[in-house]
Amino acid sequence: MxxxxxxxxxxxxxxxxxxxxxxxxxxxxxxxxxxxxxxxYRVDPHAVHKGYEVRIHVVDPxxxxxxxxxxxxxxxxxxxxxxxxxxxxLGFNGVLYELPLPPLARGLQFEGEVRLSSSSxxxxxxxxxxxxxxxxxxxxxxxxxxxxxxxxxxNSSITRLSVLEVGDARTLRGVVVGGGVVVLxxxxxxxxxxxxxxxxxxxxxxxxxxxxxxxxxVVVGGSRGRLVVLNVLTGEVNVIxxxxxxxxxxxxxxxxxxxFGRGGSMAVVYENLSYKVVPTGVVDDLVVSIxxxxxxxxxxxxxxxxxxxxxxxxxxxxxxxxxxVRTASLSSGQLVIVSFGEFVRDLRPPSLEHPLGTDYYGxxxxxxxxxxxxxxxxxxxxTALIVTFIGATLGIVAGYLRGRVDSAVNSLxxxxxxxxxxxxxxxxxxxxxxxxxxxxxxxxxLIWRTTARIVRSQVLSVASTPMVEAAKAIGAPHHRIIAxxxxxxxxxxxxxxxxxxMVYAILAEATLSFxxxxxxxxxxxxxxxxxxxxxxxxxxxxWLLTPGIFIGLITISLxxxxxxxxxxxxxxxxxx
Amino acid sequence: MIAYxxxxxxxxxxxxxxxxxxxxxxxxxxxxxPTIIYIREGLGPEERExxxxxxxxxxxxxxxxxxxIVNFLRGDMGYSFLYKEPVSSIIIDRLLxxxxxxxxxxxxxxxxxxxxGSYMAWLRSSLFEKAFVATLSVVHSLPLFWIGMIAxxxxxxxxxxxxxxxMRTPPYEAESFLDKILSxxxxxxxxxxxxxxxxxxxxxxxxxxxxxxxxxxxxxxxTTLKAVxxxxxxxxxxxxxxxxxxxxxxxxxxxxxxxxxxVAFETVFSWPGVGRELVIAFYNxxxxxxxxxxxxxxxxxxxxxxxxxxxxxxxxxxxRRGTSG
Numbered sequence: 049m050x051x052x053x054x055x056x057x058x059x060x061x062x063x064x065x066x067x068x069x070x071x072x073x074x075x076x077x078x079x080x081x082x083x084x085x086x087x088x089y090r091v092d093p094h095a096v097h098k099g100y101e102v103r104i105h106v107v108d109p110x111x112x113x114x115x116x117x118x119x120x121x122x123x124x125x126x127x128x129x130x131x132x133x134x135x136x137x138l139g140f141n142g143v144l145y146e147l148p149l150p151p152l153a154r155g156l157q158f159e160g161e162v163r164l165s166s167s168s169x170x171x172x173x174x175x176x177x178x179x180x181x182x183x184x185x186x187x188x189x190x191x192x193x194x195x196x197x198x199x200x201x202x203n204s205s206i207t208r209l210s211v212l213e214v215g216d217a218r219t220l221r222g223v224v225v226g227g228g229v230v231v232l233x234x235x236x237x238x239x240x241x242x243x244x245x246x247x248x249x250x251x252x253x254x255x256x257x258x259x260x261x262x263x264x265x266v267v268v269g270g271s272r273g274r275l276v277v278l279n280v281l282t283g284e285v286n287v288i289x290x291x292x293x294x295x296x297x298x299x300x301x302x303x304x305x306x307x308f309g310r311g312g313s314m315a316v317v318y319e320n321l322s323y324k325v326v327p328t329g330v331v332d333d334l335v336v337s338i339x340x341x342x343x344x345x346x347x348x349x350x351x352x353x354x355x356x357x358x359x360x361x362x363x364x365x366x367x368x369x370x371x372x373v374r375t376a377s378l379s380s381g382q383l384v385i386v387s388f389g390e391f392v393r394d395l396r397p398p399s400l401e402h403p404l405g406t407d408y409y410g411x412x413x414x415x416x417x418x419x420x421x422x423x424x425x426x427x428x429x430x431t432a433l434i435v436t437f438i439g440a441t442l443g444i445v446a447g448y449l450r451g452r453v454d455s456a457v458n459s460l461x462x463x464x465x466x467x468x469x470x471x472x473x474x475x476x477x478x479x480x481x482x483x484x485x486x487x488x489x490x491x492x493x494l495i496w497r498t499t500a501r502i503v504r505s506q507v508l509s510v511a512s513t514p515m516v517e518a519a520k521a522i523g524a525p526h527h528r529i530i531a532x533x534x535x536x537x538x539x540x541x542x543x544x545x546x547x548x549x550m551v552y553a554i555l556a557e558a559t560l561s562f563x564x565x566x567x568x569x570x571x572x573x574x575x576x577x578x579x580x581x582x583x584x585x586x587x588x589x590x591w592l593l594t595p596g597i598f599i600g601l602i603t604i605s606l607x608x609x610x611x612x613x614x615x616x617x618x619x620x621x622x623x624x
Numbered sequence: 625m626i627a628y629x630x631x632x633x634x635x636x637x638x639x640x641x642x643x644x645x646x647x648x649x650x651x652x653x654x655x656x657x658p659t660i661i662y663i664r665e666g667l668g669p670e671e672r673e674x675x676x677x678x679x680x681x682x683x684x685x686x687x688x689x690x691x692x693i694v695n696f697l698r699g700d701m702g703y704s705f706l707y708k709e710p711v712s713s714i715i716i717d718r719l720l721x722x723x724x725x726x727x728x729x730x731x732x733x734x735x736x737x738x739x740x741g742s743y744m745a746w747l748r749s750s751l752f753e754k755a756f757v758a759t760l761s762v763v764h765s766l767p768l769f770w771i772g773m774i775a776x777x778x779x780x781x782x783x784x785x786x787x788x789x790x791m792r793t794p795p796y797e798a799e800s801f802l803d804k805i806l807s808x809x810x811x812x813x814x815x816x817x818x819x820x821x822x823x824x825x826x827x828x829x830x831x832x833x834x835x836x837x838x839x840x841x842x843x844x845x846x847t848t849l850k851a852v853x854x855x856x857x858x859x860x861x862x863x864x865x866x867x868x869x870x871x872x873x874x875x876x877x878x879x880x881x882x883x884x885x886x887v888a889f890e891t892v893f894s895w896p897g898v899g900r901e902l903v904i905a906f907y908n909x910x911x912x913x914x915x916x917x918x919x920x921x922x923x924x925x926x927x928x929x930x931x932x933x934x935x936x937x938x939x940x941x942x943x944r945r946g947t948s949g
Contacts, residue, residue, distance in 0.1 A: 466643070466929060474887065474902050563891055577769075577773070587781045587788065
């Protein structure tokens, strides 16, 4: 019979059995999925997916417990929390959006992460340079016909305060409003606007954009601990230097100015401009302070929370999972911390973009599963080939020759049966190193025992048939008898056993890769589960457990096909 | 019978010796200098030589081999690199932890398999039976460790009913093994892995028992029993007793599988047994510990296989004669 004839016979048998047909279809679909899938779904399984995001952590200010996280996919340039509980976000296109945060304002409790869609954003203004909070009020600075406009934001609407004819305002870093004056902070100069007059002061070093109005002065932070102190009444400008790194923000409370710098540095400046350095004990960039309980609550960019009171500072705690903190506020008894930037999209549940979610490192699980199904099937196929070759050869030789050869092979089979697979594979991985070869070798060295046993007993019964006896009697050589009488008779059994070995190899590969013996540079269904275990992410990320379903689909389909073909291959098993 | 048992004991001994020999030469071939883990930067050649000598690595290979075998047989498996403790005392502790899970699970599983298998053969072709057979086949087709992961994710993490892993709630310092397991806290940790292991272990033998029972129910003596007018219960009881032989054969295999399967299973449940210890030894390249665990597991499987052989020869005298003649 030709190869085509065999295929036709195979398909015929499969077609007769409804379950068999289903199993065959599932296996074919899985093969198509793993081979053609990557052509359609072009996602690199190793690629770490990142994206710009705004994350809003709602924290209990007493216990510093995170109550929930809101996140929004957006590339933000700046952000300001308003006293009435909404978030103003400045996009890279100069558009200022308002994001109402009603659940936070009403003090609702929620758990977990809530994703917001960009449809909840409302456009407030365009051509905006920056938005800033100064002494409890929100100010918006925007470009207007070559001049800049200063607006106040209140109750979701803006009211124009003044238009300032400042020449080049593209380098605007911040604005301070207080004491009847407006101070614009540019890259290395400040502009004082009081009573319709503009006074520009060039300071000659970089300014951070953070300033505060305290006493009768405006204090603006600069690089390397330098502070610009502008006397609002006299227009006099002083530069002092305190012993902190680049000033990130300044705050005024209890009649003193607190200066917070990069890397956790901090100083207190008194009205007579003498200062004191305060050790904070953290290395976080201290980005924002909010009035709290008679003092200040200072938040670091990586989640440190400091409590500042008088001349002292106390580490209140640390909120894990915070990165890139930009601003924070305290409203309705809840601490709201806003961070934004480019984040790794880790542990995302299934979505249109990632149909099986992402793993701990932000890699696409579906792309991994496609590679995993392919690699697992490949490893199982190669293993089954080796196992069938060794097992069938030894089984035929032992069953046909009998005597000493048979007992030698039998002893070898018995020795193999006394070696447990997983521990043997681990030992092999210690000696060689983890990898695909180790998995294939560990399974094939041991598992031929079952094949050899089955084939041997089959050969024993075939070898005593009159046909073989007759061939021996007329003096046919051994190789001829084996090739023409034995092999054709046991081939169906060998083929069915090949499928059983594949089932075994699929499960064994998954188990071995799961304990870390498998390939390290590619994905199999077992290694995906291993990554999920090592990172601890599988306990909550259910989508990381989906490779198990694929393992089950493969093994169950193969079992059903075995069930279809077993009675055909071995008529002794046929039952009425 | 006694001669047969003695021959089997000799076989166990020789097989174990063979495995130890293979293990010794495999390791020596792949890792010529095991002291590499002790040798730090800045050690001169003389210090290295002292370390090598203290481990006996300056002796000829055959002497090292003999000493390795003799020490192993005396129960001295060397010192663990990781724990700085004798490997044998670590293994005894972990082995008890493994057995306290595998033995009850295997026994329960086979008890379930016996009764459920016979019952399902009796209910053959009913919708309930078909659904049950399908469920058992699915359970048997999935990796055990994955079923454990699902169970933990649902029952421990999502519902918060049981602890997600370990044997006792830390911090805990056991005074003895009994002290460790005789407590409600232990029971809470034990019940989930025990249940998962039992269900998984029972899946295949139940199908086996069902198949065996179906063929027994087709035998003539069952028809006779029915014709005589024995009640259904008695017929099932008689038939199931005749169908038990394949189950006993499989029990030996199943115990062996429980040992090797414990590697992944205990890792999922953070169960401090021999299997998880092997994974720890693997990640820390603790050669003596890995060798000790492997040898003990192999020995356990050889002993179980032999016990099954002996039990079988007791049940079926033809086997005994077959091997001696």
